[in-house]
Amino acid sequence: GAGVSQTPSNKVTEKGKYVELRCDPISGHTALYWYRQSLGQGPEFLIYFQGTGAADDSGLPNDRFFAVRPEGSVSTLKIQRTERGDSAVYLCASSPDGLNYGYTFGSGTRLTVV
Amino acid sequence: AQSVTQPDIHITVSEGASLELRCNYSYGATPYLFWYVQSPGQGLQLLLKYFSGDTLVQGIKGFEAEFKRSQSSFNLRKPSVHWSDAAEYFCAVVYSNSGYALNFGKGTSLLVTP
Numbered sequence: 001g002a003g004v005s006q007t008p009s010n011k012v013t014e015k016g017k018y019v020e021l022r023c024d025p026i027s028g029h030t031a032l033y034w035y036r037q038s039l040g041q042g043p044e045f046l047i048y049f050q051g052t053g054a055a056d057d058s059g060l061p062n063d064r065f066f067a068v069r070p071e072g073s074v075s076t077l078k079i080q081r082t083e084r085g086d087s088a089v090y091l092c093a094s095s096p097d098g099l100n101y102g103y104t105f106g107s108g109t110r111l112t113v114v
Numbered sequence: 115a116q117s118v119t120q121p122d123i124h125i126t127v128s129e130g131a132s133l134e135l136r137c138n139y140s141y142g143a144t145p146y147l148f149w150y151v152q153s154p155g156q157g158l159q160l161l162l163k164y165f166s167g168d169t170l171v172q173g174i175k176g177f178e179a180e181f182k183r184s185q186s187s188f189n190l191r192k193p194s195v196h197w198s199d200a201a202e203y204f205c206a207v208v209y210s211n212s213g214y215a216l217n218f219g220k221g222t223s224l225l226v227t228p
Binding site for chain 2: 003004031033035040041042043044045048055056058059091093102103104105106107108
């Protein structure tokens with residue numbers, strides 16, 4: 001596609017539930033990133049994929065968070081046992097390779113845990 | 115710890131006036147610096163980036179930024195602001211020895227008055 005697509009755009013879930021957030025990067029982009037943006041804050045890094053593998057997952061806050069990119073294109077961010085503190089906008093970005101830091105961001109998924 | 119500081123949380127300027135948004139980064143290895151803009155409900159859009167070379171960088175939408183190593187600053191400027199420039203602006207840095215994760219500031223909210 002022409003840009004980075006994230007679905008759903010909004011997600012409301014109950015505390016304790018499991019959620020999946022999807023990112024469809026720009027075609028041909030090998031690098032994919034997930035960030036989390038809380039209200040009034042700048043985006044915070046979660047995880048970086050180069051191809052199918054997670055090259056850097058140091059930003060994942062705990063083991064309830066997991067992400068995959070099985071075919072090197074679409075990625076899914078998975079959150080288990082959601083907590084109210086997980087409420088945020090989850091942003092996905094892609095770039096042609098890991099060396100081009102000018103990522104293209106998607107519009108994000110707004111997650112609300114009630 | 116690596117960090118980016120945007121001292122101004124909110125800035126208000128009149129349409130047609132000049133604009134300068136401040137950004138300071140913590141001292142470290144060679145910094146790669148970026149400015150992004152985020153409009154309500156939109157993803158982050160890259161305005162400009164600095165890797166090396168000429169310290170005055172031109173970006174899209176008439177924006178420019180100047181890298182000053184002695185001041186650890188990368189301020190964003192525009193000579194004449196348009197109402198459509200009202201948005202949230204984020205400065206970000208990644209260091210040459212620290213992988214690919216962008217470290218964002220908390221952002222500056224720009225309001226443009228008639």
